Amino acid sequence: MVTPVHSSKLRIYNTLSKDIEEFQPINKDKVGIYACGLTVNDYMHIGHARTYLIWDVLVRYLRFKGYKVTYVSNVTDISIDDKILKRLKEENISFQQLIEKYTMAYFEDRESIGLLRADVHPLATQHIQEMIELIKKLIEKDYGYVTEDGVYFNISKFKEYGKLSGIRSQELIAGAGGRIKADEYDKENVGDFALWKKTNTDEPYWYSPWGIGRPGWHIECSAMSMKYLGESFDIHTGGEDNIFPHHENEIAQSEAATGKRFVKYWLHTRHVLLGGEKMSKSYKKLIYLRDAVKKFGSLNLRLYLLQTHYRKQLLYDEKGIEEASLTVNRIKKAIQFLQLFILKNISSNVGENLIDTIENKRIEFIEAMDDDLNTPLAIKSLQDIAKEILQYIESYGPIDSKFSLKILEILDPIITIIFGNLYSREIRIDMSKYFWIVEKMLEERNLLRKEGNFEKADIIRNKLKEMGIEIEDFKFGSLWYISKIT
């Protein structure tokens, strides 16, 4: 087994301090991470995918570094507004059916780009009681107050309000271009936000000490994250649009209730832009993940999304996804050629000095990841690795099976960080079941080539191509790899 480099420390950008900090978990090697999940009233789009992808990489990387990670990501299945009510009519289904449909789609989509399942995916609707308890506590501590239409959080009581977003309450009131109409709600401060909203019975509702209704949006994340990770935990993530008001309000509620620091590191992704504008549901400017996966393939898409640093806006560009396929192919090839050498049980004694090169590139990879998850740079070292392997084979011939195995052992963990579950599914595929038949066909093809019967030789090559198998001819013979799983 290859042991990860522990000497280097992960440095990450914390929105709270607006600075890159050395990552130091609250409890030695245990890490609690809460990733703000999807509101399941529509299919996941590319912007969501990018965000969940980088947290997937983060969790995998933390585990790679030896941390014991508890990964929690919620499913917001309470999202009711006029638009949703309209959709229910359009699709002629109940609220429950709509939520179920998109929750299932959400998990399918996550799986399609190789995302880990979180340790817990709590549903908001199953934690109403926890939310009510939290609201009760806030009322007891005088941070919450009850009005005609619900329960609100008084932001003027929480001195540190605004510490995450930099938006202070007075500015909120005066600023925001008067978009918030103070008299619309029965609130003490314009910036006060709902903990519980009273509703009519014609919308989905739950019982509470303050009458029937539904919880405010922010309370679910406070209640569920603290339930599964404790009152203080390490990492809380989301898209940049969550910074204000969502995460600001979460901090206020949680810290007001417990008197403790809620979260140590706040991490946020920047948006994916489409035609210069934010990809979002409300503007109808979006590309669904499932459509992009269908069009470009999950490996290419996953690599493409990680080829821009997560704190940089990503301008969605289809040409870029197509380009990513070249890197993907090269990696596939390098890995599968090594697998092939193992299957062939090559004992050439070739390849020992390649291991050092690979090991150095592995360290480069780790250094890049430690630097605030610099995936574009980490991917560059994967590109280098693939190139080194292929060049080496070209120059020195088949690599000894014991060295091939050693190299794969070094590479498996780091490539999996980038490609997630897709690595074993689409890159390091089990070649053994194809091995005998393909080798036999290659033997035949090479015989035909020697005879100069290229026409028949090409028929075999085309047949293999139809099976999703590509051939590469070297001086020492032909190698093959599975480019498409059929």
Next chain:
RNA sequence: GCCGGGAUGGCAGAGUGGUUAUGCGGCGGCCUGCAGAGCCGUUUCACGGGGGUUCGAAUCCCUCUCCCGGCUCCA
């Protein structure tokens, strides 16, 4: 208006004081039965404008211009 992030070669995209990022594309060559892939070379100061600090700046400081995001349900 307030808060935040940017501007790098034809394109995408790293790099924070001195050495080739990388990938794609273009051009020339090599390899190959062919194709693909690969390899080598090349694509003249790549670092938004101006000023400053320094022996030396894409990298630090000042200033200007432009772009983007958040401030409203949002990843």
